[in-house]
Amino acid sequence: xxxxxxxxxxxxLGASAATLAAPGLLRAQSAGRLVIIGGGxxxxxxxxxxxxxYPDVGVTLVEPQSSFVxxxxxxxxxxxxxxxxxxxxxxxxxxxxxxEVIHDxxxxxxxxAHRVTLAGGAVLEYDKLIVSPGIGLRWDAIEGYDDxxxxxxxxxxxxxxxxxxxxxxxxxxxxxxxxxxxxxxxxNPFRCPPGPYERISMIAHYLKQANPTAKILAFDSKEGFxxxxxxxxxxxxxxxxxxxxxxxxxxxxxxxxxxxNKLFISEFGEEHRVDVGNVIPPQYAASIxxxxxxxxxxxxxxxxPHSFAAAAARxxxxxxxxxxxxxxxxxxxxxxxxxxTAVAAALAEVTGRPAWDAPVYFNTCYSHAGEEYGIxxxxxxxxxxxxxxxxxxxxxxxxxxxxxxxxxxxxxxxRHADAWYDSIVKDMFS
Amino acid sequence: MTLSRMTPAALMAALVAFPxxxxxxxxxxxxxxxxCHGQSGEGLGxxxxxxxxxxxxxxxxxxxxxxxxxxxxxMNRIARGYTEDEVAALADYFARAE
Numbered sequence: 001x002x003x004x005x006x007x008x009x010x011x012x013l014g015a016s017a018a019t020l021a022a023p024g025l026l027r028a029q030s031a032g033r034l035v036i037i038g039g040g041x042x043x044x045x046x047x048x049x050x051x052x053x054y055p056d057v058g059v060t061l062v063e064p065q066s067s068f069v070x071x072x073x074x075x076x077x078x079x080x081x082x083x084x085x086x087x088x089x090x091x092x093x094x095x096x097x098x099x100e101v102i103h104d105x106x107x108x109x110x111x112x113a114h115r116v117t118l119a120g121g122a123v124l125e126y127d128k129l130i131v132s133p134g135i136g137l138r139w140d141a142i143e144g145y146d147d148x149x150x151x152x153x154x155x156x157x158x159x160x161x162x163x164x165x166x167x168x169x170x171x172x173x174x175x176x177x178x179x180x181x182x183x184x185x186x187x188n189p190f191r192c193p194p195g196p197y198e199r200i201s202m203i204a205h206y207l208k209q210a211n212p213t214a215k216i217l218a219f220d221s222k223e224g225f226x227x228x229x230x231x232x233x234x235x236x237x238x239x240x241x242x243x244x245x246x247x248x249x250x251x252x253x254x255x256x257x258x259x260x261n262k263l264f265i266s267e268f269g270e271e272h273r274v275d276v277g278n279v280i281p282p283q284y285a286a287s288i289x290x291x292x293x294x295x296x297x298x299x300x301x302x303x304x305p306h307s308f309a310a311a312a313a314r315x316x317x318x319x320x321x322x323x324x325x326x327x328x329x330x331x332x333x334x335x336x337x338x339x340x341t342a343v344a345a346a347l348a349e350v351t352g353r354p355a356w357d358a359p360v361y362f363n364t365c366y367s368h369a370g371e372e373y374g375i376x377x378x379x380x381x382x383x384x385x386x387x388x389x390x391x392x393x394x395x396x397x398x399x400x401x402x403x404x405x406x407x408x409x410x411x412x413x414x415r416h417a418d419a420w421y422d423s424i425v426k427d428m429f430s
Numbered sequence: 431m432t433l434s435r436m437t438p439a440a441l442m443a444a445l446v447a448f449p450x451x452x453x454x455x456x457x458x459x460x461x462x463x464x465x466c467h468g469q470s471g472e473g474l475g476x477x478x479x480x481x482x483x484x485x486x487x488x489x490x491x492x493x494x495x496x497x498x499x500x501x502x503x504x505m506n507r508i509a510r511g512y513t514e515d516e517v518a519a520l521a522d523y524f525a526r527a528e
Contacts, residue, residue, distance in 0.1 A: 362462030394512075
């Protein structure tokens with residue numbers, strides 16, 4: 001007990017009082033304690049799945065934000081098709097399922113003692129730990145891009161409290177007629193590979209109505225991107241010459257920004273004056289896994305492909321965008337899919353029930369390219385001895401073709417995308 | 431612990447719930463479906479309800495998707511990623527789902 005702070009001790013006292021009132025529940029949760037760091041697509045899915053299928057295991061979820069703003073569908077705010085409240089979700093559903101949700105930041109993990117320390121001073125003990133921390137932004141990667149610069153040139157690539165995406169939307173609304181919106185897009189790997197291109201589409205969707213002479217310059221550090229043909233078909237069909245995509249070979253890599261003068265400066269020194277700038281910086285795993293040695297020198301976390309156990313620590317499973325799991329993308333659906341395998345694997349030892357011996361992982365990423373215009377990429381993945389592989393001859397992209405021929409598919413996929421969003425959010429929070 | 435914050439219904443659910451074999455392959459495979467079709471396959475919006483399908487019919491529809499004999503947006507692409515045994519496990523799971 002000596003390591004417990006007053007706050008943690010208070011929590012324990014609360015538990016004791018509740019235990020007296022409900023001794024049956026104590027027995028019902030006596031198989032062990034699962035602590036989950038991160039309440040996003042991975043962590044919330046894990047918490048809900050564990051509470052439903054392992055009711056004898058106590059679940060504590062640690063998440064700094066008091067509600068969750070999804071990155072998926074954030075672009076639809078820019079397009080004017082959603083409001084912040086539509087993509088903000090409460091943790092009350094998980095609490096109602098018996099999960100303890102603590103709004104604090106995990107600052108340290110002691111894998112030997114099986115303890116997690118929180119910024120507020122509390123120390124949590126676990127039998128098994130699932131860490132789904134998301135990404136960190138590499139602030140040092142683009143010269144001049146720091147916390148303050150992100151107020152001028154928002155990244156809007158971490159949901160946070162929703163202020164980043166709201167700022168970007170407000171800047172688009174305030175942009176002068178015929179202004180220039182510029183994006184800086186990183187190299188792989190990064191969160192949500194099709195995300196920047198859905199963002200371009202949704203910005204164009206908004207500008208087409210509100211500011212039709214505006215331009216979008218998309219500076220990319222790569223030579224190609226997810227669903228490229230489908231996106232470029234949509235851009236040509238829907239937005240004429242509003243969008244210019246600049247690959248790395250066309251001097252698309254932005255190396256410096258000057259927020260005071262609203263400049264993006266390229267690898268070869270070209271200065272681009274912009275009215276609205278969206279910098280999506282290079283990324284690595286969030287600090288909690290880099291600071292505790294779970295990540296390797298790449299900045300991402302190596303995991304066992306069958307269980308998502310961290311290579312560096314037994315009893316800790318890492319899921320979601322923070323992991324090294326190519327060819328699986330860093331997507332919400334993959335985080336949701338792998339969360340459940342990780343829970344079954346983590347709790348096998350605690351409960352004596354078997355893990356899933358032949359896991360299959362699943363991803364569908366929908367993107368909205370315009371009004372009633374949805375496109376997707378699908379893949380089914382299996383673990384190999386040392387990684388993951390997409391099942392050959394399966395998955396793939398929506399069919400390409402002129403809008404006149406594909407209109408029904410695009411409309412249906414847009415509706416399926418909306419259904420996916422509502423459904424997966426239920427699978428996380430209800 | 432926040433037991434005191436649990437609703438009576440949630441408390442009852444926690445008390446009466448029986449441990450379930452979480453590694454049941456049908457249920458684990460169906461987790462992938464849940465992202466669009468819901469935990470029980472109940473569907474939502476444009477995504478169909480797939481609860482209570484006859485097992486043989488489920489497998490037949492799956493085969494039709496796999497071979498592009500049935501109109502599809504994404505199920506044809508998904509169907510080709512699963513083995514016959516996995517499809518049988520999914521058919522069992524959704525046949526029982528309520």
